Amino acid sequence: MTDAKWLNDEQLVVWTRFVAVLQLFPAALDAQLERDAQLTHFEYFTLAMLSEAPQRTMRMTALAGFTTASLARLSRVVSNLEKRGYAKRQPCPEDRRATNVTLTQDGWQKVVATAPGHVDLVRSIVIDTLTAEELTQLSTISAKLLSKLDPQARMVATARSQTPPPV
């Protein structure tokens, strides 16, 4: 444990705290959404992404990229959302080999009904807990972590956090 590559005490404290956040936060998001809307956070995130897309429609491959899910996992999730009437898959008109997924009117209403309670949770844990300065720090830190976690900037958050390349 005296390897130069080991974490020192300070680094270990940062990591231990942060890994606890990584473990507890997703569970808290799932718990609130399952209790209030019978949705996992991943399902809510999928519906929310569709709600912001033009015509509330995305290609499955693009949605998989944005959510960084495998197509297999996303297919299972979308299939469940379809059964509940929140989304609908159909062949892409421009490319019959591709599949589009569209948020239905019921899906849109589900997002509208679910968002306020979800925002309340995010607010109570993050936004109202940190100072304005800490929020800015968290934003910068997250962008740096995303540069390693998502080097190809497939996720919206990563893409938005990078300046466009010079033309």
Next chain:
Amino acid sequence: MTDAKWLNDEQLVVWTRFVAVLQLFPAALDAQLERDAQLTHFEYFTLAMLSEAPQRTMRMTALAGFTTASLARLSRVVSNLEKRGYAKRQPCPEDRRATNVTLTQDGWQKVVATAPGHVDLVRSIVIDTLTAEELTQLSTISAKLLSKLDPQARMVATARSQTPPPV
């Protein structure tokens, strides 16, 4: 969407970035550990907690608290670790109704063999990516988030991040 309770643009950027980190980081931890050690991050975390406990032994209820897993989930995980020879459950000598779980010698060697590669990943994504100042900021921010995510300080990281109450 003009509700005063809604997130403003700056808050939305912080949250969108941070939620991407929450989604991608656990997947990256799982991927590295499954590839290199055929362990999920939760399994590794469980073994690592045991490796630091006195006599490498903890009560199942205490371990569930530290990992913030339900007893049912932890039982499944420990059962898998037992089958692979890394852990062993037995009745607690002081309280026969309670169950202890002990890291075996094979389990200890698994932690020792797995830790360096795992630390390399943590180092490459977090420690070497952030400045010393940002690491300190992340530590403070994580402690504040844990005060909301784990108000009873059941997790080691939370307990360590709080000063002891005055006697």
